[in-house]
Amino acid sequence: MTHILTLVAGERARLAPKLLETLGAALRDAGAATGEINWLAPNDRACDLPFAQLADDRAHEIARATLADLPVDFHAQPVENRRKRLLIADMDSTIVTAETLDELAAEAGLKDVIAEITRRAMRGEIDFAQALVERVAMLADLPEAALAKTAANLTLMPGAATLVHTMRANGAFTALVSGGFKYFTAKVAARTGFELDLANDLAMAEGRLTGELQGPILDKDGKLNALQTLSAERGLTPADAVTVGDGANDLPMLLAAGLGVAYYGKPLLRQQVRAQVNHSDLRTLLFFQGYLAEEFVSPAEDS
Structure with a gap:
C-alpha cells in the first residue's frame, strides 16, 4: 500500500x-x-x-x-519518508502548557492586559514582533527572581519528553524554536532533551529587565529559517522534518515541513494546517510517524 x-x-x-x-x-x-x-x-x-x-x-x-x-x-x-529525521517545536502552549510571557506578566500584576495582546498575536490578528516589543516594554524593572519563579512553575505538555527522547533515540535531531525567551527555552530544553534551543533574548541590567530585547526578533520568518537552515546543515530538506506549534507565528514552518502539526491550534492553523492534534497529546506525532507505543522512550516525567 x-x-x-x-x-x-x-x-x-x-x-x-x-x-x-x-x-x-x-x-x-x-x-x-x-x-x-x-x-x-x-x-x-x-x-x-x-x-x-x-x-x-x-x-x-x-x-x-x-x-x-x-x-x-x-x-x-x-x-x-514517513519517519522524520528532524523535529522542530514551538514552546509556549505546545511543549509547555502556558504562555511564558503571560505567566511572567503575572509577577508584575499585568497578566490580563498582556495575555490579551498575546491572544491576538497568536491568532494572527496583530503583528507578532510589534506585540512582543510592546509586551516586553511593560515588564521593565521586573527582577530576575520573577523569571526564575516563572520557569520553576512551568508544566510540560503530556508526551513532550517522550516525543523528544523517542525521536532522538531513532537518530533525529531535535530543536526547540520559540518566539518566547531564551531564559525559558534553555531550561525547558534541558528538561525535555532538546539538543538545541533558539529564542529571543531579554535585555537585563543589574538583575532587572530593561524592557527591551537583545538582537533580532525570532518571529515566524525566523522559525521558517530555522527549519530550512537546520535541514540543510544535516543534508536534509524540510520534507524530512516534523514541526509542531499552536499559533500564527508557527504557520510558515508548519506548512513548509514534511509533517507540520497544529497542536490544539488557533483558528488560523485549524483552517490551513491539515495534520492536527485536537484530542490527544504529543505522542500522537510519533503515531503519525508510524512508531509503535512499545517503541516509545518515556522519561519519568512523562510516564
Whole structure:
C-alpha cells in the first residue's frame, strides 16, 4: 500500500471496530484499495489503515466527514519518508502548557492586559514582533527572581519528553524554536532533551529587565529559517522534518515541513494546517510517524 491513514483516540476514547469498518468502506467507495489494520497502541487507542489508489487529501476529507465530532485525531500521508529525521517545536502552549510571557506578566500584576495582546498575536490578528516589543516594554524593572519563579512553575505538555527522547533515540535531531525567551527555552530544553534551543533574548541590567530585547526578533520568518537552515546543515530538506506549534507565528514552518502539526491550534492553523492534534497529546506525532507505543522512550516525567 502506498498511503497510510493514522487514527489516534483521545483520552478515555477508543477506536471501535464499527467505526473502522465504516471508515474503510467510505475509502473504498471513493475508489481506494485498503489493507489490514495495523494497531500502533494497545486498548484500541491508535492504528494505521493502509490504502492505495486514492490521494491523501481525499482520504483526509473522508476521514474528517466520517469522524465528525468524535474525539479522534487523524492524518493521511504517503508511506514514503514517513519517519522524520528532524523535529522542530514551538514552546509556549505546545511543549509547555502556558504562555511564558503571560505567566511572567503575572509577577508584575499585568497578566490580563498582556495575555490579551498575546491572544491576538497568536491568532494572527496583530503583528507578532510589534506585540512582543510592546509586551516586553511593560515588564521593565521586573527582577530576575520573577523569571526564575516563572520557569520553576512551568508544566510540560503530556508526551513532550517522550516525543523528544523517542525521536532522538531513532537518530533525529531535535530543536526547540520559540518566539518566547531564551531564559525559558534553555531550561525547558534541558528538561525535555532538546539538543538545541533558539529564542529571543531579554535585555537585563543589574538583575532587572530593561524592557527591551537583545538582537533580532525570532518571529515566524525566523522559525521558517530555522527549519530550512537546520535541514540543510544535516543534508536534509524540510520534507524530512516534523514541526509542531499552536499559533500564527508557527504557520510558515508548519506548512513548509514534511509533517507540520497544529497542536490544539488557533483558528488560523485549524483552517490551513491539515495534520492536527485536537484530542490527544504529543505522542500522537510519533503515531503519525508510524512508531509503535512499545517503541516509545518515556522519561519519568512523562510516564
